[in-house]
Amino acid sequence: MRRSSLATRLFLSATAWVVVILLITGVILSSVYRDATERAFDRRLNLYLRTLVAEVATPDEPPDRQFQSLGEPLFELPLSGWYWQITRTDTEKDDVRASRSLWDKKLPKLEDHGAELSAAGIRQGYVEGPEGQTLRMVERPVDLGADGKFLVDVAGDASEIFDETRNFDYYLGGTFGALSIVLVLTTIFQVRFGLAPLKRISDAIADIRSGRAERLEGEFPVEIAPLARETNALIDANREIVERARTHVGNLAHAIKTPLSVIVNEAASHSSDPFAEKVLEQADVMRDQVAHHLERARIAARVTIVGTVTEVGPVVDALRRTMEKIHRDRDVAIEVSAASNVMFRGERQDLEEMVGNLVDNACKWAASRVFIEVLPNGATEPGAAPMLRILVDDDGRGLSEQERAQVSRRGQRLDESKPGSGLGLSIVTDLAGLYGGSLTLGHAPIGGLRAELLLPAA
Template sequence: MILPRTPGSLAFRLFLSAVVVTALVLLVVGVVLSSLYRAGTERAFDRRLEVYMKTIVGGIANSAVPSASSLPDPQALTDPLFIFPFSGWYWQMARLDTPEPEVRRSRSLPEGKLPTLESLGVEERPGGVREGYAPGPEKQVLRLVERSLDLGQDGRYLITVAGDASEIEEEITNFNLALVGTFGVLGLAFLLIVVFQVRFGLKPLGRIQEALSAVRSGKAERLEGEYPEEIAPLVREVNGLIDANKEIVERARTHVGNLAHALKTPLSVLVNEAGNRDDPLAVRVRDQAAVMRNQVGHHLERARMAARVSLVATVCEVTPIVTGLARTMEKIHRTKDLAIDVLGAEQDVRFRGERNDLEEMIGNLIDNACKWAGSRVEVSIITDVRSGRERNFFRIIIDDDGPGLSPGKRAEVRRRGRRLDESKPGSGLGLSIVHELTALYGGRFEMNTAPLGGLRTELVLPAV
């Protein structure tokens, strides 16, 4: 697994969490860095404007003002940016202590005047300086530095220097593009590292899954191998659960055997006491003892089967069992000259359960089919039958060309000890045992009409 496969998996959740956290961290860091770079770019731009501002202030302070209505011309400010019309770079000075303020502007501002930051509500910094953005001519956005200058008797001035703010935006845009590219590469590298960590960090869980599959399929009895210290407690608990399951099964088998032995002797005593007498009491004792034996045998067998079914890692091959039973039944019923065909014998099928139980189920059904068949019995092994998404099943289908059974009689023969024809040998327990065993293994037992004309019996059992 390179990348997470399903939204519900732990790997997918870890990967999604890493993506979200990485995106948030990079976004926050990117916004902070972009804001810091903007602030730094604006400070550098403002220092450039302040150099021009100091040049103008120096020119005013050193010039001889012939009259109160005249303004000095800053000869020292000869940068071509302030000469070309509407270049985006402007200076402006206005004398404020005259009845009608006189304004002088740079050649790059042939008409109109620059707005004042005071009128735009920009607060003044210490030293009488204001900095900010304002609209300029030709729909330009300008970065302005504005300063008040009070020379006493020589006048009070408001000096403004403006530069094209597009230079700031271009610098910031270039920085943001470089930032996005750099963070994109970093984010991709980080996510690749996360995928690598998730893949190899969760690898022990994949090993546990494989080990559990081996236990379930009968290839192993416990989880073996070395695991990281974070996973080792889980492995120990699972092995403890397997051991406890085996212990419970063995204890149940022991109790079943003890109960069978404890009941066998009292029942034998009752039957012996009744003897061969024909009085009503003796007949009643023998009949009830027989009923008790049947009931005890029935329930003990159910307990035995339930104990075996609950055992983990019990697996057997299906095809050799079916083939062997078919050959055995041909010999048992050789007087009928039956042909028993096994279809699908090349299938590699394994039953998740006890071999004795599978032999008992299939043997009962093949034997029953041989008893009623005319000349032919077919046994089919079909694999890859799924019931749900978590368990695999296989089918054993047994067809005969005998008289078959009506739907009503099919339900009747499922009942324990019920025989429809006393002329055939048997106790009437075979089909009921098959039905109970199949149910204990979580499978199905069905009866239908066979294509050959007789009865079709079908077993659906869990496969590995």
């Protein structure tokens, strides 16, 4: 699975936080508004309750006009959801007076529903009404001494609270939805344009790796400019290290080859001496070893250079013409099939050395034909760099598996009659490995040996 980009992760993180914060804020605001609506409703009920308590405590009005001062028409409308009820509790008989709206029903007692008396001597809570609706109810016990004990209840339809809260939630949800869209768009804008300089640096580094540029150029924001400067300084330091390594490798080559030449010359002047023959033999081995390891050091220093790219087609065509001249006496036909615009991520002379060794080896062993094919190979696996393939086939006798394993080892030769030191395929293998590629030997469709070179592409 591919990793998400920094911009995507920042956007998702910011969006998630926005959604979480808005949800928490919405829940808090909805709860606060519900409490406020409930308190306002309770104040209205308490006003009616105090009026009823005053009527009970001072029954100056005639019974037919008592409790007419509430001023709420809903108390007169049957089963309207607004009710009051006064129950005498110090007698055994059922002495209840109620609003006309209650009709022949009765209100339940809050005490039976577990409601506790508050500091003001009032109970309040939700109960089920006569018609099954939910009522918000306040209840107060009144002790008039010799005049009796009463329980005064006032209830109102709680749908007013629920409707108000639900409408507020709708408006709140719409407002927060619009706000979420605005915040998400703002976040997208900030992430896209805020990270644009980093995208420019990423593209510039890709150009450097592909050889289209040598340094990070252009103006960058103050926060990003130090990164660009340090990256350019790192590239310059890398080039200086590579140049010093090349210089040291050259100096070492001269320092070692000169004493070896003296040893060889002195031994050659005593060719009849068995000891001198042994010295010559070991000096040749030392010379091959020195050449091999110096070449590896030179290559390792060179492949660290950033941004070197070589087009493969022209290199292969030039090698074809050179090899045709070198092997003119063998009358070997060299054919080339190269895809256009295939680029090798490395130096031209290294590509010439690898392909040249393979083509030269094929020409030595071919009967009459050598075929070279250059193919883009794409990425070998997700997230990996693209590769290219160079196939070199000949129509010679080919090699068995054991022989292919033998010739891949440094200095191993199957036929001493053929010119060479036996280091060619070993150098190709080492050089390809330093570039992150590989060399594979197999059977060619035209009958002989196939050498398949896999290299990084640009």
